[in-house]
Amino acid sequence: MVRQPIPVIIVAGFLGAGKTSLLNHLLRNPQGARIGVVVNDFGKINIDALSVAGQVDSTVSLGNGCLCCAVDASGLDDLLARLARPGSDIDVIVIESSGLADPRGMVRLLLNSTNPRLGYGGLVEVVDAAEFDATRRRHPEIDQHLRFADLVLLNKIDRVAESDQRRLAELVGGLAGGKPVLPTAHGRVDPALLFDREAVRERQDVARQLSFDELLADSSDDCHEHLHTAYQSVEFTADDPVHPRELMRFLDDRPDGVYRMKGQVHFGAPGQGQKFTLHTVGDFLRFQRSRWARGESRCTQLVVIGSGLDQDRVRRDLAACLGEPDAADEHSMLDVLKYTRA
């Protein structure tokens, strides 16, 4: 089986916004995924509390299969290549970008990476909700950072009066250009929003006795319930073929709040009888082309994940993409193919 590229998620945010809290939360709640966390230094990562299985150079191996690596920016390329090498068990890589640095450099580095085993997993901007107005006055460049984010965590929401939460969410959402904004406390976001659990489930079926997750789960995490309701996922299935131009129109102008889309697409275009697997994070878009397996039914199955989604509208807009291009329209797949990797 061909392994999907390992998603690399960049976590950015100004000093003290809650980046490390988010990383610690993910390491405690990996849900069976093996996470490789990359930080500038081990300083604040709460490794002691996570039971260390071993240490090699600047890498700490944690009892739950996760890794924590300390690296400066110049060593990042090498480190990513090592984490993604064949045989590596890592399912997802999360990099903490340092405080004031413009995260775009790191995004560019990933998007330009020629390593087929690495994929862009999105830019998550952590914002200190309580200090947002003051931070913005001191660092107006935060507006730029937000514009490039794929997902914004409006963190320290516990420190903001309820009456002010809506104003901040709207302000930040506007600056982020309709990207999803998720209020969080202590960076506690459902990891399923950031990475998939499919690979994980397969492994758990084989070795259910591994219960480190449960042992390490943050017992003080009393907001687990509403974590699951903080974002929505919409499933869309259709047997009728999808019109490539219509789907590209939808993808070019995704509804507000969409963070990720994934699944398979059955296009109705002459000579394009292959299966296209779609993957989007924020503005990033990629199709992978493969053959349908023998006996596999040709249909479209998509999952759209985001926060503040108008679920009916997403379903309606996707249903409106069904159809087949005119026989005379020879180039209907052109835009799809621009974003396709074999």
Ligand SMILES: Nc1nc2c(ncn2[C@@H]2O[C@H](COP(=O)(O)OP(=O)(O)OP(=O)(O)O)[C@@H](O)[C@H]2O)c(=O)[nH]1
């Ligand atoms: N009340 C409250 N405190 C928080 C929250 N998130 C983080 N903190 C606290 O804020 C401080 C900074 O959090 P960090 O997670 O270290 O922030 P950071 O972005 O990694 O900070 P730098 O590495 O200095 O850039 C710590 O004392 C955290 O305990 C939150 O949601 N609510």
